[in-house]
Amino acid sequence: MTMNTIVDEQQKVHTVSKNKIKNDNKLSWVPIVAVIALWELFARYNLQAEMFNPKFLPPPSIIVAQMWELVQTGILVKSIVASTIRVFIGSMIGIALGVSVALLIGSNRVVDYWMSPILNVLGPIPALAILPLFIIWFGIGELPKIILIAWTVFFPVLTNTLDGLKSVNSTLIRSAMSLGASHFQIFKRVITPSILPNVLAGCQISLGLAFSALVVSEMLGATSGLGYIIVDARNYFKIENMYVAIIVIGLEYSLFSIFFKWIERKLLSWRKNGLSAVEK
Amino acid sequence: MELVLNNIKKSFGDKIVLQDINLEVEDGEFVCILGHSGCGKSTMLNLIAGFTKPDSGDISVNRVPIGKPNQERGIVFQEHALFPWYTVFENIAFGPTVQGKSKEEVQKIAYKYLQMIGLEPFEHHYPSELSGGMKQRVGIARALAGQPKLLLMDEPFAALDVFTKETMRKELIDIWNELKTTIIFITHDIAEAVYLADRIVVMKQGVIAAEKQISMKRPREIENSLVQELQQILIN
Numbered sequence: 001m002t003m004n005t006i007v008d009e010q011q012k013v014h015t016v017s018k019n020k021i022k023n024d025n026k027l028s029w030v031p032i033v034a035v036i037a038l039w040e041l042f043a044r045y046n047l048q049a050e051m052f053n054p055k056f057l058p059p060p061s062i063i064v065a066q067m068w069e070l071v072q073t074g075i076l077v078k079s080i081v082a083s084t085i086r087v088f089i090g091s092m093i094g095i096a097l098g099v100s101v102a103l104l105i106g107s108n109r110v111v112d113y114w115m116s117p118i119l120n121v122l123g124p125i126p127a128l129a130i131l132p133l134f135i136i137w138f139g140i141g142e143l144p145k146i147i148l149i150a151w152t153v154f155f156p157v158l159t160n161t162l163d164g165l166k167s168v169n170s171t172l173i174r175s176a177m178s179l180g181a182s183h184f185q186i187f188k189r190v191i192t193p194s195i196l197p198n199v200l201a202g203c204q205i206s207l208g209l210a211f212s213a214l215v216v217s218e219m220l221g222a223t224s225g226l227g228y229i230i231v232d233a234r235n236y237f238k239i240e241n242m243y244v245a246i247i248v249i250g251l252e253y254s255l256f257s258i259f260f261k262w263i264e265r266k267l268l269s270w271r272k273n274g275l276s277a278v279e280k
Numbered sequence: 281m282e283l284v285l286n287n288i289k290k291s292f293g294d295k296i297v298l299q300d301i302n303l304e305v306e307d308g309e310f311v312c313i314l315g316h317s318g319c320g321k322s323t324m325l326n327l328i329a330g331f332t333k334p335d336s337g338d339i340s341v342n343r344v345p346i347g348k349p350n351q352e353r354g355i356v357f358q359e360h361a362l363f364p365w366y367t368v369f370e371n372i373a374f375g376p377t378v379q380g381k382s383k384e385e386v387q388k389i390a391y392k393y394l395q396m397i398g399l400e401p402f403e404h405h406y407p408s409e410l411s412g413g414m415k416q417r418v419g420i421a422r423a424l425a426g427q428p429k430l431l432l433m434d435e436p437f438a439a440l441d442v443f444t445k446e447t448m449r450k451e452l453i454d455i456w457n458e459l460k461t462t463i464i465f466i467t468h469d470i471a472e473a474v475y476l477a478d479r480i481v482v483m484k485q486g487v488i489a490a491e492k493q494i495s496m497k498r499p500r501e502i503e504n505s506l507v508q509e510l511q512q513i514l515i516n
Contacts, residue, residue: 171361174331179375179426180351189378193365270365270406 036060058240063247066240075229080248082224086142087214087256090149094210095203097150098157106165119158127152127209128216140221148217152209157202164198165191197271200264207260211253226252282307283328283430283462288337290323297323298486301337305430308460312473315483316514321466324483325434328464329353341429351379354428358435360419362407368418369394369403375426393421396455413444420452424459433465437472449475453498470510475500482513489513 043059046052058066070076101119105112127148134144168191176186218227226245233241288301298320305311315321326332328339330349339346346353354375362371373390381389394400397417407415416436423431437445449472456463467473473480474494482490490513492506 169361171357171359172363174329174349175355175357175361175363175422176374176378177349178329178351178353178355178428179378179422181374181378185378189374190363193363270408 055237055239058243063240063243067244067247070229070241070244076244076248079224079226079229079245080252083214083218083226083249084252086145086217086225087149087210090146090214091153091203091206091210093146094150094153094206095157095199098154098202099161099199101154102158102161102165106162119155123155123159127213131213131217131220135221145214145217145222149210149213152213153203153206156205156209157199160198160202160205161195164195167198168194197268200260200267204257204260204264207253207256211249211256215249282342283464284340284343285324285328286338286340288324288327288334288339290320290327290332290334296486298327298334300487303481303488305462305464308462310456310463310465310476310478312465312467312477312480313483314467314470314473314480314510314514317468319483320486321483322434325355325432325464325466328430329355329432351375351426351428353430353432354423354426356416356419356423356431356433356436358438360407360415360436362415362418362422364407367404367406368399368410371407371418372421372425374422379426389425389427393425396424396458397421397451411444412440413448416440416448417451420455424455424461429462431461431463433463435466435468438468445472450499452476457498470507470514474504474506474510480510482510484514 039057040059040061043054043057043062046057047054047059067076101115105115130151131144131148134148138144138147172190172194173186176190181189214225215227215230218225219231222228226249229245230242233239233245283303283305285301285303288298289296290298301324313321313324323332327334328346330346330353341352363374366374369390372393373386376386376389394403397420399414399417399421402410402414407418410418416439419436420433437448440448453476465473465476477494480490480492480494481488482492490510492510494506
């Protein structure tokens with residue numbers, strides 16, 4: 001190849017990466033602000049008009065004021081911390097177990113034979129159906145909540161990792177072997193990066209499940225946490241508090257999700273974005 | 281380096297894919313294995329690489345029977361098989377790295393082959409950002425950086441366009457002239473085989489149908505009677 005064509009190709013490569021950056025900057029807060037403004041207007045109007053009980057739908061400004069009150073009493077921060085720790089530890093355990101079991105199943109036929117059918121039976125059971133059982137077994141402390149979250153995270157991570165293992169390109173393994181790589185090096189340098197997108201996809205799916213497991217477990221037998229605020233608010237008819245907890249859960253989920261996306265981008269920077277396949 | 285295939289037979293189920301294969305390849309020789317798709321040439325390459333085992337017969341390098349795939353026999357695949365998560369440089373450095381060479385040595389070797397293929401400006405690019413010809417160059421550099429005694433090439437240029445193909449052949453001959461690595465090159469392209477090889481081994485339905493020594497000086501003109509002769513062998 002002549003130097004000319006190389007420079008040419010280089011320019012092409014640069015334009016592609018520039019387009020990628022341009023597509024990422026989009027204004028996503030405009031619709032959110034619009035909905036909040038509409039909500040405020042409508043709720044304020046309803047305070048006077050009383051088309052239905054205004055307590056059912058307080059305006060966002062009142063919810064924010066209530067949120068500030070809960071922050072000052074310390075309840076909100078305490079609940080956020082408690083919930084975050086639960087969902088974090090539970091997810092970590094679930095991810096670690098999901099990936100490890102998938103690797104065991106993928107590398108050992110005997111393990112596959114014994115474990116796969118059992119996991120196939122257990123997998124489809126909704127985690128929430130097992131929660132009361134977990135409470136009976138493990139009490140109402142942290143343990144059943146963390147186990148429940150780990151359980152819900154475990155299955156999607158497991159199945160996604162297994163899918164990833166099945167689709168590892170055998171030619172890449174052959175390449176590595178013929179370059180002198182050992183078993184461990186193949187695992188580290190070929191299999192791990194191959195399955196990483198699948199593992200992360202599994203984590204992404206699990207995140208939503210983990211949050212619902214968190215909230216439900218805090219609604220049944222807990223004395224702290226965001227789910228607990230919701231139940232407590234229902235018991236004392238403090239509907240603003242319910243909204244506060246719901247919104248905080250939503251925000252926290254979004255933060256976790258952004259954090260995941262950030263990790264994904266860091267780890268998978270080599271992947272071509274399918275959306276950038278055609279310029280718009 | 282001397283590669284010997286002695287009386288190789290290989291079948292998949294009832295279907296015999298290779299039989300009575302006897303082949304000796306000398307040190308520094310450029311051998312092309314030529315044949316239709318399905319003639320068993322890729323199976324032969326997989327056997328030499330050590331990915332599959334023959335039903336009977338044996339394969340040895342310098343009189344030592346080959347074992348599992350290792351760095352002794354480097355491979356360039358048709359679909360280049362670069363690691364998509366590594367940059368051009370990291371791909372080329374893969375062999376020396378996993379072979380436990382020191383950091384400086386890895387750098388030195390990888391740069392040597394990066395320069396040889398002329399892709400220095402692309403060292404930090406990922407394979408997905410390269411053209412087909414560039415990818416295959418990296419594939420060749422990566423295989424060479426593993427410092428194999430024998431380089432196996434499985435239709436490496438088959439997926440490239442005609443113009444790129446031609447440049448790549450020239451470059452391959454240049455590289456081979458410089459390094460004198462023994463090369464076994466699989467192809468279904470008669471002209472390609474005539475252009476490249478010291479010797480052409482023609483395969484048909486699992487057996488070696490003919491062998492042709494080519495003493496023509498390089499660089500070669502591709503149009504000649506030998507192409508027609510080989511065509512006759514393959515068609516009949």
